[in-house]
Amino acid sequence: MNKRYAPAIVLLCACSAAYAGSFEQLRLAAPSADVPQVPVTAPEALQAQAGQCSRFPTGAHEYFNTALIFNVGENDKGGDYYPFAGKPDGRTDECGNPVGTLLAGMGSEGGHPNLFANGGDPERIWKEALKSYRELDFPSAYYSIGQICHLTQDQAVPVHAANINHVITLGDRFEKSIKKNLSLFEKIKGQITALALPDLPPYGYYQALQDDTRAHLAEWTNPATGKPYWPAASGAPAPGSDATRGPWSHYSDDKDSYDVNARPDIMSRQVLMAAAYTAGVLKSAAALLPPAAGSVQALRASEDRRSQVDILFKVFDNRPGRIDILVERPLYGTSRTSHVHVQSDGENVPSGMAGVRLPELPAAVKGEDKLLITLTDADGNSTRLEAEVSYQEPYNPYGR
Numbered sequence: 409m410n411k412r413y414a415p416a417i418v419l420l421c422a423c424s425a426a427y428a429g430s431f432e433q434l435r436l437a438a439p440s441a442d443v444p445q446v447p448v449t450a451p452e453a454l455q456a457q458a459g460q461c462s463r464f465p466t467g468a469h470e471y472f473n474t475a476l477i478f479n480v481g482e483n484d485k486g487g488d489y490y491p492f493a494g495k496p497d498g499r500t501d502e503c504g505n506p507v508g509t510l511l512a513g514m515g516s517e518g519g520h521p522n523l524f525a526n527g528g529d530p531e532r533i534w535k536e537a538l539k540s541y542r543e544l545d546f547p548s549a550y551y552s553i554g555q556i557c558h559l560t561q562d563q564a565v566p567v568h569a570a571n572i573n574h575v576i577t578l579g580d581r582f583e584k585s586i587k588k589n590l591s592l593f594e595k596i597k598g599q600i601t602a603l604a605l606p607d608l609p610p611y612g613y614y615q616a617l618q619d620d621t622r623a624h625l626a627e628w629t630n631p632a633t634g635k636p637y638w639p640a641a642s643g644a645p646a647p648g649s650d651a652t653r654g655p656w657s658h659y660s661d662d663k664d665s666y667d668v669n670a671r672p673d674i675m676s677r678q679v680l681m682a683a684a685y686t687a688g689v690l691k692s693a694a695a696l697l698p699p700a701a702g703s704v705q706a707l708r709a710s711e712d713r714r715s716q717v718d719i720l721f722k723v724f725d726n727r728p729g730r731i732d733i734l735v736e737r738p739l740y741g742t743s744r745t746s747h748v749h750v751q752s753d754g755e756n757v758p759s760g761m762a763g764v765r766l767p768e769l770p771a772a773v774k775g776e777d778k779l780l781i782t783l784t785d786a787d788g789n790s791t792r793l794e795a796e797v798s799y800q801e802p803y804n805p806y807g808r
Contacts, residue, residue: 489690489691489694489727490510490550490690490694490726491727491728491752491754492546492752492755492756492757492758493509493510493511493550494508494509494510494512494513494546494549494550494551495508495509495546495547495755495756496508496509496512496547497547499547501516501518502518507547507548507551508547508548508550508551509547509550509551509554510550510551510553510554510557511554512551512554513550513551513552513553513554513555513556513557513558514554514555514557514558514561515554515558516551516555516558517558518555519555519556519558519559520559523575524573525652526562526567526568526569526571526572526652527559527562527563527568527571527614527618527650527651527652527653528555528559528652530555530556530559530560530610530611530614531609531611533552533555533556533559533611534552534553534556534609534610534611534693536548536552537549537550537552537553537610537693537697538697538698540552541697541698541700541726542698542700542791544702544724546724546757549697553610553689553690553693556610556611556614556689556693557686557689557690559614560613560614560617560685560686560689561682561685561686563614563615563617563618563621563685564617564621564678564679564681564682564685565580565582565583565621565678565682566582566621566625566628566637566674566678567580567582567583567638568618568621568652569617569618569621569622569625569638569651569652570621570622570625570639570640570641570651570657571641571644571651571652571654571655571656571657572638572656572657572658572659573656574664577664580664580666581664581665581666581667582637582666582674582675585666585668585675586675586679595676596676596679596680596683599680599684600680600684600687603680603681603684605684605685605688607692608688608692609692609696610689610692610693610696612692613685613686613689613692615648616685617681617682617685618650618651618652619647619648620681621678621681622640622644622647623647625638625639625640626639626640628671628674630660630665630666630667630670630671631670631671632665632670633660633661633665635660635661636660637659637660637664637665637666637671637674638657638659638660639657639658639659639660640657641654641655641656641657642655642657643655644657694726695787695789696787696789697725697726697789698725698783698785698789698790698791699723699724699725699731699750699783699784699785699789699790699791700723700724700725700791701721701722701723701724701762701781701783701791701793702722702724703721704719704720704721704779704781704793704795705718705719705720705721705795706718706719706779706795706796706797706798707797707798707799707800708797708798708799709768710799711799711801712772713769713772713773713777714768714769714770714771714772715768716765716766716767716768717765717766717797718763718764718765718766719735719762719763719764719765719766719779719781719795720761720762720763721761721762721781721793721795722759722760722761722762723748723750723759723760723761723762723783724750724757724758724759725750725757725758725759725785726757726758727758727785727786728749728750728751728752728758729749729750729758729785729786730747730748730749730785730786731747731748731749731750731760731762731783731784731785732745732746732747732783732784732785733745733746733747733748733762733764733782733783734781734784735764735766735779735780735781736779736780736781736782737766737777737779737780737797738778738780739773739775739776739777739778740769740773742766744764744766746762746763746764748760748761748762776796777796777797778795778796778797779794779795779796779797780792780793780794781793781794781795
């Protein structure tokens with residue numbers, strides 16, 4: 409991870425890293441330019457995987473200073489939105505790169521199904537993030553959110569949104585120009601929050617940005633030829649459908665002719681769009697991550713089934729704040745409400761210990777005594793838990 413540009417978000421896939429294999433191997437592994445992208449098969453799959461890892465050894469997105477309403481910086485914290493955004497836990501991805509943080513996910517190419525894919529499936533990755541979060545696997549959850557950001561940023565790159573195979577050309581001039589024009593990043597400060605983006609789920613910004621980029625392809629022309637640098641594919645799907653799953657397109661005259669000096673307006677605009685839509689992803693994800701909980705203990709005070717029940721469990725949420733608790737006891741038709749405030753120590757996911765006491769009952773009822781527990785955070789996200797009421801006899805070191 410390049411720390412020189414933190415606090416930061418990651419921008420745009422820069423496919424200029426050297427490919428370790430020969431160009432001939434890369435050409436043979438690439439699918440036909442006239443058919444939709446499909447997963448390659450062995451031995452091509454192994455060849456493509458090796459190529460992906462050698463081309464992107466540390467993640468090919470650059471980190472740069474921004475004026476977002478929050479920042480994700482060196483310590484992977486983003487103010488009120490992400491007081492904690494993962495922690496390396498020793499795991500690595502398929503290429504040997506460390507995982508476990510939001511920024512590491514932004515730098516990962518793992519969201520693409522194969523080496524040649526210009527896009528991915530951010531909705532599937534978001535579902536994985538939610539599953540990981542509910543299972544308290546926070547490093548994986550934040551890493552997945554970072555991957556959604558990466559895929560979304562890619563759709564600001566015309567060659568991705570137009571679905572042009574630029575692996576066989578060992579990169580794209582637009583992408584390569586980004587690393588040479590870091591000064592453009594400074595010019596977008598203050599402009600990001602001025603863009604009025606729709607409220608979407610985290611994965612929705614991917615398609616929205618792709619549609620926006622595709623809407624401008626025809627006007628992004630080479631001044632010398634009058635032809636678009638990145639023409640839309642013949643038979644490309646309509647806006648709202650993922651063009652990266654459709655037919656391949658080609659550079660005009662089969663030549664990558666983009667020159668940032670001739671059309672700097674394209675670069676400036678797309679850098680801004682990448683940053684703004686990344687902000688949309690991060691803000692949406694922060695608001696939609698649900699509260700999570702550790703194992704629940706629901707213990708009676710005595711063997712008597714009427715006795716009071718003490719419930720204890722740890723609650724986690726992405727942001728500090730109040731979590732409302734509803735405990736329902738269907739066997740007795742009773743319920744009780746409470747709340748807990750989760751707090752951040754800056755080193756872990758915000759958390760707090762929840763304790764609820766159910767009063768003694770006038771009479772016992774036969775049946776399965778299970779509790780239904782609903783946790784609701786300030787954003788209205790809910791998590792449902794179940795716990796069985798039990799009795800644990802106090803430990804007696806002297807025996808009976």
